[in-house]
Amino acid sequence: MTQKDKSILMIGCFDTKEENFNFLRQCIVSHGESVIAMNTGIFGSTSLFPVELESDLVAAEAGESIGDLRKRADRGHAVEIMGKGAGKLVSRLLTERKIKAVIGMGGGGGTYISLAAMEPLPIGFPKLCISTLASKDVTRQVGMKDILLMPSVVDVAGLNRISRLIMRNAAAALTGMAKVNLKTDEKSLGTIAISMFGNTTACVNECTKLLEAKGYEVMAFHANGLGGNAMETLIREDCFVGILDITTTELA
Amino acid sequence: MTQKDKSILMIGCFDTKEENFNFLRQCIVSHGESVIAMNTGIFGSTSLFPVELESDLVAAEAGESIGDLRKRADRGHAVEIMGKGAGKLVSRLLTERKIKAVIGMGGGGGTYISLAAMEPLPIGFPKLCISTLASKDVTRQVGMKDILLMPSVVDVAGLNRISRLIMRNAAAALTGMAKVNLKTDEKSLGTIAISMFGNTTACVNECTKLLEAKGYEVMAFHANGLGGNAMETLIREDCFVGILDITTTELA
Structure with missing residues (x-):
C-alpha cells in the first residue's frame, strides 16, 4: 500500500458535534484525501457523513460495552474507556498501514480522547488536535x-x-504534512541519546565528539524535568542504539 | 499584490540557533515559498542564509538600541523588548501585505518573542511556533x-x-495553510457575540433564534474564564457588529 492509498483518520464525538466534524471532513476531502471517521461519542452517531468505526467498536476495544457506558453515565470513566479503545484501534490501523495522519477535535473530553488515541x-507521523484547551497545560495528555x-x-x-477558518486551516496543515511525510513508519533512528545539564556540558561535548567521529548521531536531552521524560519516552519507542545517561540531575 | 507574491516570515534567534533555522528555511523554500527572515537574537546573526530584518531594526522598533541590550545583559528585558519590536514589524509587514504566514521556533525566550510577534x-492568518514549551501552559502568551x-x-x-522530522512537518503544515488561506485580511466578521453559561443557556438560545431570524450570525462564548477573554480579544479586533453580554459569571 503506497502513501497515496492511505487515509486520514478523523476522531471525535459525532453525537454532539456532527456539524463541526462534517465541515472538517469536507475540508480534508477537498484536499483530495480520503477519510476514515471514528466515533467516540457514547450517546449516538451522525447521519451527515459515513462513519467507518462506530463507538460500540471503540468501547469494545477497551473491554466495555457502549450500553454499559451509557447506563453508568460517568463522564470521566467514559472518556477514559473511549480514549483507551481509540488508542488500540489507532495502533491497529497503523500496523495495517491504513492511515497517514490523524486529526481530533473537541472540548475537554474530546481533547483527552483524541490525545489518548494519538499515543x-x-x-x-502527522497528528493535530483542534481543542478548546490548546493553550492550557496539556503536558500530561500530549506527553x-x-x-x-x-x-x-x-x-x-x-x-x-x-x-470555519480554524477548521479550514487545521485541515490544510494536516494534509500538508501528510503529503510530504513519507517515512512515518521509521521507528529505529540509529542514534545515541545523551542526558546533559550545565554541570555536565563539557563532558557531554567531549563524548559527542568521540561518538560522532565513530559515525554515530548524538541526541542531547536537557535534564530539566522535561528532557528526561522525552528521552525515556523515546527509549520505550526503541529510537536509540545506545544511551549515555551521564546527567542524573532529575533523580536528585 | 496577490497571495502568491507574499512571503513566509520566519522569526528567531539566529545567533544561537542558525543551523536549525537554516534547515527550517530550506524546508519552507522547498514548498516553493519565499522567506523573509527576522533575527531576534541580540548577540549576533548568521551567514548561513540571508537575513532581511536584522535584530538592530527589531530593537529600534521598540525604542532601544541593540548595543544597549547587549550591555545591560538582562535576558528578561531583552526578550520583552525584542518581542515588542518584532510585533511592531509584523504589524507593518501585515499592513503592507508582504506576508501570508508566520513561523517561529525557540526555547523559553524564543517562544515568548515569537508569540509576542504574532499578537x-x-x-x-496562518501562524505556527515550534517550541520546547509547546505542551506547557502558554495561555498568557498564546492569548x-x-x-x-x-x-x-x-x-x-x-x-x-x-x-529534522519536526521542522519538516512544521514547514509542511504552515505552507499548507498559506496555500489555501486567501481571506486573511478579513477583519469585520459581521457577527453578534453572546456570552453564555449553564444558567443563561435557555435565554441565549432564545436570543440566538431571534437574531438568526433577522439574518445575523451569532457566536456564543462560554463564560468560563477563557471564553470571556476570547470574546474581549475579538471585540478589540473589531470582529462583531454587536455584543449581547448577558452572562456575567466571570465578574462574580
Whole structure:
C-alpha cells in the first residue's frame, strides 16, 4: 500500500458535534484525501457523513460495552474507556498501514480522547488536535509527542466564521504534512541519546565528539524535568542504539 | 499584490540557533515559498542564509538600541523588548501585505518573542511556533490566538533525525495553510457575540433564534474564564457588529 492509498483518520464525538466534524471532513476531502471517521461519542452517531468505526467498536476495544457506558453515565470513566479503545484501534490501523495522519477535535473530553488515541503514533507521523484547551497545560495528555495543537478560539459547537477558518486551516496543515511525510513508519533512528545539564556540558561535548567521529548521531536531552521524560519516552519507542545517561540531575 | 507574491516570515534567534533555522528555511523554500527572515537574537546573526530584518531594526522598533541590550545583559528585558519590536514589524509587514504566514521556533525566550510577534495577526492568518514549551501552559502568551503549537520534542539545538522530522512537518503544515488561506485580511466578521453559561443557556438560545431570524450570525462564548477573554480579544479586533453580554459569571 503506497502513501497515496492511505487515509486520514478523523476522531471525535459525532453525537454532539456532527456539524463541526462534517465541515472538517469536507475540508480534508477537498484536499483530495480520503477519510476514515471514528466515533467516540457514547450517546449516538451522525447521519451527515459515513462513519467507518462506530463507538460500540471503540468501547469494545477497551473491554466495555457502549450500553454499559451509557447506563453508568460517568463522564470521566467514559472518556477514559473511549480514549483507551481509540488508542488500540489507532495502533491497529497503523500496523495495517491504513492511515497517514490523524486529526481530533473537541472540548475537554474530546481533547483527552483524541490525545489518548494519538499515543501510539510515532514521532514524525502527522497528528493535530483542534481543542478548546490548546493553550492550557496539556503536558500530561500530549506527553512528549509532536502533536500540533490548534486552539479552537470559539467553542467546538456549531459553525460560524471563526470556527470555519480554524477548521479550514487545521485541515490544510494536516494534509500538508501528510503529503510530504513519507517515512512515518521509521521507528529505529540509529542514534545515541545523551542526558546533559550545565554541570555536565563539557563532558557531554567531549563524548559527542568521540561518538560522532565513530559515525554515530548524538541526541542531547536537557535534564530539566522535561528532557528526561522525552528521552525515556523515546527509549520505550526503541529510537536509540545506545544511551549515555551521564546527567542524573532529575533523580536528585 | 496577490497571495502568491507574499512571503513566509520566519522569526528567531539566529545567533544561537542558525543551523536549525537554516534547515527550517530550506524546508519552507522547498514548498516553493519565499522567506523573509527576522533575527531576534541580540548577540549576533548568521551567514548561513540571508537575513532581511536584522535584530538592530527589531530593537529600534521598540525604542532601544541593540548595543544597549547587549550591555545591560538582562535576558528578561531583552526578550520583552525584542518581542515588542518584532510585533511592531509584523504589524507593518501585515499592513503592507508582504506576508501570508508566520513561523517561529525557540526555547523559553524564543517562544515568548515569537508569540509576542504574532499578537497582531488576525484569526485565520496562518501562524505556527515550534517550541520546547509547546505542551506547557502558554495561555498568557498564546492569548486567544489560533497559533499552532508544535512541540519540538528534543531541544532546539542542532540537527538530528527528530528535529529534522519536526521542522519538516512544521514547514509542511504552515505552507499548507498559506496555500489555501486567501481571506486573511478579513477583519469585520459581521457577527453578534453572546456570552453564555449553564444558567443563561435557555435565554441565549432564545436570543440566538431571534437574531438568526433577522439574518445575523451569532457566536456564543462560554463564560468560563477563557471564553470571556476570547470574546474581549475579538471585540478589540473589531470582529462583531454587536455584543449581547448577558452572562456575567466571570465578574462574580
